Amino acid sequence: MPRxxxxxxxxxxxxxxxxxLVSRSLQSAQHCVAGxxxxxxxxxxxxxxxxxxxxxxxxKETFQYTLLKWAEExxxxxxxxxxxxxxxxxxxxxxxxxxxxxxxxxxLFRMGFRDxxxxxxxxxxxxxxxxxxxxxxxxxxxxxxVERWHFIMLNDIKRNMTYHSAIQKVxxxxxxxxxxxxxxxxxxxxxxxxxxxxxVYACELSKTMYELSHDVMAANKMETGIKLLHMKSLDIxxxxxxxxxxxxxxxxxxxxxxxxxxxxxxxxHAWEHLLLQPKPKGxxxxxxxxxxxxxxxxxxxxxAVQCTEIxxxxxxxxxxxxxxxxxxxVKFQSPTYxxxxxxxxxxxxxxxxxxxxxxxYLPLTESFETMRVDFNNLQELKSLATKKPHxxxxxxxxxxxxxxxxxxxxxxxxxxxxxxTSPHEETCWEQAVYPxxxxxxxxxxxxxxxxxxVSCQDCYLRIQNIxxxxxxHGMDIERGSSKxxxxxxxxxxxxxxxxxxxxxxxxxxxxxxxxCTLESTEIALLNNVPYHEGFKAAMSKVLxxxxxxxxxxxxxxxGEMNSGNSQDRNSLHITPDPFYVLDVSEGFSILPIIAGTLxxxxxxxxxxxxxxxxxxxxxxxxxxxxxxxxxxxxRHVEDDCAVLQRPKSDKLWSIIILDVIETSGLIQxxxxxxxxxxxxxxxxxxxxxxxxxxxxGMLVESQTLVEENAVQGTEPTLGLNIAPFINQFQVPVRVxxxxxxxxxxxxxxxxxxxxxxxxxxxxxNSNREVKVQICKSGQVTAIPFWYHVYLDEEISLDTSSETSxxxxxxxxxxxxxxxxxxxxxxxxxxxxxxxxxxxxxQ
Numbered sequence: 001m002p003r004x005x006x007x008x009x010x011x012x013x014x015x016x017x018x019x020x021l022v023s024r025s026l027q028s029a030q031h032c033v034a035g036x037x038x039x040x041x042x043x044x045x046x047x048x049x050x051x052x053x054x055x056x057x058x059x060k061e062t063f064q065y066t067l068l069k070w071a072e073e074x075x076x077x078x079x080x081x082x083x084x085x086x087x088x089x090x091x092x093x094x095x096x097x098x099x100x101x102x103x104x105x106x107x108l109f110r111m112g113f114r115d116x117x118x119x120x121x122x123x124x125x126x127x128x129x130x131x132x133x134x135x136x137x138x139x140x141x142x143x144x145x146v147e148r149w150h151f152i153m154l155n156d157i158k159r160n161m162t163y164h165s166a167i168q169k170v171x172x173x174x175x176x177x178x179x180x181x182x183x184x185x186x187x188x189x190x191x192x193x194x195x196x197x198x199x200v201y202a203c204e205l206s207k208t209m210y211e212l213s214h215d216v217m218a219a220n221k222m223e224t225g226i227k228l229l230h231m232k233s234l235d236i237x238x239x240x241x242x243x244x245x246x247x248x249x250x251x252x253x254x255x256x257x258x259x260x261x262x263x264x265x266x267x268x269h270a271w272e273h274l275l276l277q278p279k280p281k282g283x284x285x286x287x288x289x290x291x292x293x294x295x296x297x298x299x300x301x302x303x304a305v306q307c308t309e310i311x312x313x314x315x316x317x318x319x320x321x322x323x324x325x326x327x328x329x330v331k332f333q334s335p336t337y338x339x340x341x342x343x344x345x346x347x348x349x350x351x352x353x354x355x356x357x358x359x360x361y362l363p364l365t366e367s368f369e370t371m372r373v374d375f376n377n378l379q380e381l382k383s384l385a386t387k388k389p390h391x392x393x394x395x396x397x398x399x400x401x402x403x404x405x406x407x408x409x410x411x412x413x414x415x416x417x418x419x420x421t422s423p424h425e426e427t428c429w430e431q432a433v434y435p436x437x438x439x440x441x442x443x444x445x446x447x448x449x450x451x452x453x454v455s456c457q458d459c460y461l462r463i464q465n466i467x468x469x470x471x472x473h474g475m476d477i478e479r480g481s482s483k484x485x486x487x488x489x490x491x492x493x494x495x496x497x498x499x500x501x502x503x504x505x506x507x508x509x510x511x512x513x514x515x516c517t518l519e520s521t522e523i524a525l526l527n528n529v530p531y532h533e534g535f536k537a538a539m540s541k542v543l544x545x546x547x548x549x550x551x552x553x554x555x556x557x558x559g560e561m562n563s564g565n566s567q568d569r570n571s572l573h574i575t576p577d578p579f580y581v582l583d584v585s586e587g588f589s590i591l592p593i594i595a596g597t598l599x600x601x602x603x604x605x606x607x608x609x610x611x612x613x614x615x616x617x618x619x620x621x622x623x624x625x626x627x628x629x630x631x632x633x634x635r636h637v638e639d640d641c642a643v644l645q646r647p648k649s650d651k652l653w654s655i656i657i658l659d660v661i662e663t664s665g666l667i668q669x670x671x672x673x674x675x676x677x678x679x680x681x682x683x684x685x686x687x688x689x690x691x692x693x694x695x696x697g698m699l700v701e702s703q704t705l706v707e708e709n710a711v712q713g714t715e716p717t718l719g720l721n722i723a724p725f726i727n728q729f730q731v732p733v734r735v736x737x738x739x740x741x742x743x744x745x746x747x748x749x750x751x752x753x754x755x756x757x758x759x760x761x762x763x764x765n766s767n768r769e770v771k772v773q774i775c776k777s778g779q780v781t782a783i784p785f786w787y788h789v790y791l792d793e794e795i796s797l798d799t800s801s802e803t804s805x806x807x808x809x810x811x812x813x814x815x816x817x818x819x820x821x822x823x824x825x826x827x828x829x830x831x832x833x834x835x836x837x838x839x840x841x842q
Contacts, residue, residue, distance in 0.1 A: 022052045026059070033062065038070040042086065049093050056093065063090075064099050075107060083107065098127040102134040109137070114144050115207040122728070136835040139731040145208040146729035148708060149428070150184065154726065155707040156428040157716045159419055164191045164718055166294050166413035167250060171195040174287030175248035179203070179274060181233040181266055182253040185722050186213035186226065192250060193225045201242045203229040212725050219721045233266045236274060245276045249293045256351040256421070257432035257461045258298055258373075258409050264381055264459045267293060271378040278376055293375045300371040300409045300461065301422070302392075304450045306400035307361040310352070312527045313520040314435035315403075322532035322594050327622035329513040330615055334520050337437045348462050350520065351430040354406055354423035356741040358802065364402060364444055365394045370454045370463070389455035389462070393469065396448040403442070405452065405463050407432040434463045447471030516615040521663040522588045524805035531797055531805070535689065536594050538791035539655055542687045543579055543598055546654055578602035579654035580647040582633060586659045586668075588612050593619055595655065596629055604633040606643055644677040652683040658758065660693055661787055661799055664735035665809030667693075667756070667836065675758035688758045690789045690797075695754040697785035697838070699825065701778040701816075702744035705734060709812040732811055733836065739784050739800055739808040747780055747819060748772045753829050753838070766831045769841075774823040783827070783838050784810040811838040 025044045032041035045063045048055060067090050074083040087104045094100055105120035118141045124134035153159060167188065171178070176198040180189040183202035193200050204210040210230040217223045229241055238245055249270050253261040271278075275291030311317065314334040319326055326332075336350055354361055370392060374380050408421040408431045421429035436442065444450065449469040455462045518526070525531065581595040584606045592603035593616065607613055613632050620630045633643065647653060656678045662668055678688050706712070710730045711723040751772050757763040786800040786808045799806035817840055819825060826841040 018051055022048055022055070025051075026055075029066070030062070033066055036069075038066050038073060041066045042070045046089060046093075053093075060094070060097075063094075064097070067100065068103055071103060071107065075110075080111075096127055098124040098131050098134055101127065102131065102137060105134075105137060105141075109141060114141055117141055118145050118208060132832040132835060132837075136832065139733070139835070142729045142731050145206070146212075146726065148734075150726060151711055151730070152428040152708050154185065154187070154711045154722060155716045157718075158426070159428060160187070160716060160718055162413060162417050162419050163188060163250075163252070163294075166417040167191045167248075168195040169416070170248060170287065170292065170294065170414065171197050174289075175292065176288055177244060177246040178248045178250060179233075179236075179242070179246045179270070181249060181251040181270065182261070183213055183228070184209055185216050185726055186228070187717060187720060187722065188250045188252065189213075189226050190217065190220060190222055190720055191718075192248070193222050197248075199244075199246075200226045201229065201246065202226055203231055203233050203236060205230070205232050208729075212729075215725050216720075216722050219725065233274070234269050238274065242274070245274060245291070247276050247288050247291055249275055249291070251293070251295075254295075254298075254409075254411065255432075256430045257347075257349050257407065258300060259456060259459050259461050260347060262459060263375070264384055264456070267375055268378065268381050271381070278378075295411045295413045296376055296415070297372065297374045297412045298409045299369060299412070300373075300407060301367050302370045302394075302405050302407045302463065303363055303367045304365040304394060304396070304402055304444075305354075305361045305363055305404055305406055306398075307354075307357060307359070307403045309358045310361075310433060310435055311401070311403045313524045314350075315437055316523060317527050318529065321526065321529070321590060322536040323597055324532075324590055324593050324619065325623055326526075326619060329511060329622070330618050331438070331512045331515050332523060332526070333437055333515065333517055334435060334523055335517055336433075336435055336520075337517070348460055348464070349407070349432040349434050352406075352433050353430045354433075356738060356743075358738045358740050361406075362398060362400050364396055364398050364400050365450060366397060368392065368394050370407065371456070371461070384456040385459055387455065389453035389457075389464075391451065391453050393449045393451050396444045396446055396450060399443075399445040401442045402436050402439070402444050402450060402466075402468065404436055405434040405450075405466065407434065407461065407463065432461070434466070436466050439466075439468070441468075444468055445471070514611075514615050514618050516588075516611055518588050521805050525588075526590070528803050528805050530801070530803055532590070532594060534791055534795045534797055535591055535657075536598070538689060538795045539581070539595055540598050541792065542655055542685075543601070546579060546683075546685050547599075576600060577651070580604070580651060581655045581657070582606070582647070582653050583657040584633075584643055584659065584674075585657055586662075588615075589657075590616070590619065591657055592616070592630055593623065593625070596620070596625055597623070601654075602631070602647070603629070604631050604647065606633045608634060644674060644681060646681055652686065653678075653681050654683055654686045655689060656682065656686075657689045660690055660756070660758070660789065661806055663806055665737065665786065665799070665807045666733070666735060667831070672756070672758075672761070672764070676761065679759070679761075687792075690791050691759045692755060692757040692763075692790050694752055694788045694790070695756070695785055695829075695836070696750045696788065697753045697783050697827075698746055698750045699748040699772060699774070699780045699819070700742075700744040700746055700782050700784060700810075701780065702742060702782050702810075704743045705782045705810055705812050706816075709734060732814075733809055734782075734812055735809045736807045737784065737810055739786065740802070742784065742810075744782070744784070745776065745778055747776050747778050748774055748825075753785060753827065754831055754836075756831070768829055770827045770829060772825045772827055774819045774821055774825060777819060777821045779816040780813065780819055780825070780840065781816045782810045782812045783840075784808055785836070785838075809836075811836065813840065 025047045029041045029044035029048065032044065045059060045066055048059065067086065071083055071086060090100050101120045101124040105117040109117035121134055121138035121141055124131060125138050171192055172195065178192040178197045178200045180202040183189055183204040186202055189200050189202040204213060207230065210228065214228060217226055236242060251263065253263045253266060255261045277291060279290035316332045336348055408423065411419045421427055421431065423431050448471050451467050451469055452463050453465045578600045581592065581601055581603045583589055583592045585591065588607060592605040595601050595603040605616060616630060658674055658678065659668055660671055675688060710727045713723055714721055751770060753770055755763065789797040789799065798804065800808055828839045828841060830837040
């Protein structure tokens with residue numbers, strides 16, 4: 001008994017000591033948080049929670065705050081191992097905490113680990129579906145991990161049926177061992193297995209798609225019949241990874257330009273290391289003894305077109321922008337403008353769904369064949385990358401401006417089944433677009449010929465040195481799309497050649513001093529005349545209202561300076577302080593130069609690229625700006641993350657220009673936070689541009705948006721259960737839309753949905769309800785939206801106009817809602833950071 005009482009006293013003492021330690025550690029943690037010593041506070045909280053786990057709920061919020069602040073410090077110090085060590089400890093204590101999961105994901109995403117980040121974002125959303133930060137992060141990373149074309153292709157029943165038929169045919173003829181290269185969801189592998197293949201191997205490099213295909217195959221009860229490999233096909237070895245050479249390779253590793261996904265390289269490797277030998281011509285025998293590829297080959301076609309939408313995104317169409325002269329010494333070009341000799345491997349084309357390009361297009365030539373390729377011929381595949389470019393001459397059939405060569409192909413799966421990516425077909429494919437740049441004259445007419453060189457260098461389909469053979473002169477002045485800018489003359493007659501040479505010798509073209517490569521949206525912005533004229537007018541109005549105050553200040557200062565010496569009053573010249581204007585637009589912008597034309601202004605640009613800075617300096621020089629008038633703000637800022645600061649310690653900005661809308665059609669991230677800082681940095685009477693933004697939208701019925709956003713059940717995938725798995729990665733907002741050509745039926749008129757006021761935040765409402773009148777009966781499937789950007793009460797820009805460099809976006813509903821004409825629908829709109837959430841109440 002005494003021993004028992006002594007043990008009880010000991011335990012009681014231990015409990016008291018533990019409680020005292022917990023209490024002191026908790027007080028120390030709180031004290032450290034108040035003193036912003038987050039590392040020490042974090043250590044104290046770990047001790048508290050290890051000794052008293054029952055306090056978890058009580059300290060959860062302050063622990064989260066401490067952890068996130070300490071993680072920021074560790075990140076800034078590049079202590080990556082310590083950073084993730086802290087998160088591991090935190091997850092042991094709070095394994096189902098959505099805030100911690102989301103924060104880990106953010107750090108992983110910033111470090112480039114998108115697959116891993118997606119896992120944590122996805123877990124956070126599952127833990128709390130209403131957690132806005134996690135939802136926005138997951139939607140952002142979902143677009144990286146599962147590209148939107150997966151949904152479009154899986155919904156393309158014609159494509160799926162054609163591949164299914166071709167695979168079924170060859171498997172039944174004896175190809176019983178199959179390798180699926182770039183498996184994605186595994187649909188082609190499952191076609192092969194269901195057709196009777198004995199052994200199927202599938203490789204997929206993306207971790208997300210690899211894991212997704214595991215789940216898909218299990219759901220379709222094929223996980224034991226298909227071996228999945230998380231690797232590139234180029235790294236597969238026999239027998240290390242697969243036990244045998246296979247009789248069939250299936251793949252769809254092709255892009256709009258056919259070769260851009262690496263199909264040539266992967267098939268060369270497959271023929272050399274993974275496939276059985278091809279069947280010799282004219283020899284009979286079982287398919288199982290020989291190797292073959294689906295698709296068997298492809299025929300590539302092209303067409304020269306006129307298209308104003310392509311033109312305004314790839315060629316500068318103006319020489320003066322709001323009074324600013326763009327000199328010929330600066331050559332603007334888009335990234336697709338590349339030469340054979342370029343050291344960088346640049347994708348030499350962009351892509352467009354030509355059937356939906358705004359303004360349409362005009363064929364200038366008939367379609368023509370550019371290339372054929374046999375994927376079952378190893379020597380032909382090897383020679384593709386080394387073969388010299390071959391020249392094609394195409395007669396012009398229609399008068400117009402030569403803006404681009406568009407390209408598509410017919411994928412020949414076998415001698416019976418084929419798929420076309422033509423703009424004239426109902427297809428999930430876009431077309432490859434080769435913009436024509438740097439011709440002195442783009443006009444063509446019947447009788448002319450469009451000349452070009454076609455090759456497959458760097459395993460990209462390249463169409464370059466595009467030029468015009470003029471029918472009138474019978475001579476070809478090469479004016480091609482290549483950076484070396486060489487001009488060669490093809491002989492017509494001796495007299496014509498002498499005349500041409502004489503004109504070349506006597507002409508004095510402006511020397512190109514700077515080549516400036518801009519994104520296509522930046523070129524479209526330069527071509528957006530109303531945008532720049534609107535900004536010029538709005539800035540001029542603000543500066544005019546500020547000028548009288550400025551002059552009054554100068555007179556007072558001048559009087560004080562001269563009061564002691566009246567004889568010098570007329571000899572002193574007082575230079576007033578300039579107006580400070582800061583442009584923090586994303587990417588290339590000439591707004592600071594436009595501001596500089598408006599009087600006594602000191603403009604600052606926030607462009608980052610040195611090439612862009614040199615270009616702006618040359619434009620300033622051409623417009624006779626005094627040297628150093630334009631300055632680059634990032635040279636004055638120590639921390640690039642803190643761009644919004646005073647111009648000088650004792651000065652404030654007259655105008656701050658913010659980039660409110662992304663070209664994708666979404667609101668820029670942290671825009672309202674930037675506006676709040678900007679308001680504190682403005683002089684009295686100064687303005688933020690834009691001053692406010694109205695978001696407009698309408699209800700539509702659009703099957704296109706539905707199919708581009710989610711796989712529609714098992715019918716398009718021929719009974720295979722894929723939709724529930726890939727649809728986990730669907731996002732509610734579709735971006736980069738052209739509303740003018742979107743296949744849809746408007747069910748309501750445009751309605752104001754949201755106001756974002758950068759100058760008067762008390763007018764903002766991040767959660768509001770809007771009543772919308774139905775003007776046509778139908779099924780509401782989506783809500784496209786766009787913006788009216790108000791520089792002031794009188795000057796605004798419409799992001800849906802035909803001159804706009806912005807695209808539009810749309811919220812796609814999970815389930816269609818039936819509506820009748822005359823009915824009133826209530827929309828709930830929420831704005832959180834850059835994320836717009838719209839729900840429909842009937």
